[in-house]
Amino acid sequence: MTYSGNTKEKLSETSRKYVLSVAYWRFFVNALLVLCDMTAFIIASAIVYVVRNAGDLYSTRFHFYLALWVYTLVGSLIWIYCLHSVGVYHRHVMGDGYQLNAFLVKGAIFAGLMVCALNSILNVYVPLVTTGLALLCALLVTIVERLIIRQFVLFSREKGAYSYGTVLVGSPEGIEHALEFLSKKSQLNYHVVAVCPIGLNEKNGLV
Numbered sequence: 001m002t003y004s005g006n007t008k009e010k011l012s013e014t015s016r017k018y019v020l021s022v023a024y025w026r027f028f029v030n031a032l033l034v035l036c037d038m039t040a041f042i043i044a045s046a047i048v049y050v051v052r053n054a055g056d057l058y059s060t061r062f063h064f065y066l067a068l069w070v071y072t073l074v075g076s077l078i079w080i081y082c083l084h085s086v087g088v089y090h091r092h093v094m095g096d097g098y099q100l101n102a103f104l105v106k107g108a109i110f111a112g113l114m115v116c117a118l119n120s121i122l123n124v125y126v127p128l129v130t131t132g133l134a135l136l137c138a139l140l141v142t143i144v145e146r147l148i149i150r151q152f153v154l155f156s157r158e159k160g161a162y163s164y165g166t167v168l169v170g171s172p173e174g175i176e177h178a179l180e181f182l183s184k185k186s187q188l189n190y191h192v193v194a195v196c197p198i199g200l201n202e203k204n205g206l207v
Helices: 002-051 068-086 097-122 128-158 172-184
Strands: 057-059 064-066 164-170 190-197
Touching (some): 002 068, 002 128, 097 128, 172 190
Antiparallel strands (some): 057 064
């Protein structure tokens, strides 16, 4: 009984450490992506505002000046919130280029609506063309940035990095179908380490 208890404790501790390591890895990856996306938005917006000679803003409703860098920083936070809302930071999306780009476009539309709402609430004068160009440039820069990150991740995955060890359990036909599916969807990053075929006993009806 003592041996069994020790084995249980060791297994529980190993599982806990593995779960924590995965959680920390996801947190730091998402934090890095958020930082990159914020930087992309700030750079793109700054370029547009400089080209279009935008200066500090004034809220005629609340009667205060708003520094352009503060406005850009708030816009980047809105940008991150909208991208998160549409699912850009889900781990399965990072390796799927088409789905990621669709989510980025959707997030940019939501961000545009929120920025326009912010301008309306503060009653600051920012031309709609300027807002649209800033969001469009931010979208293009973010797409290029994510493409570079995606290529790096896929290159690392080809070497076996960042993969999730997976055991397939099911009927032989189901396992074959799952293996075929996972081979076509390498961006999901599941690495099959074992299979456990099961079947129905026709005599007693048990699995």
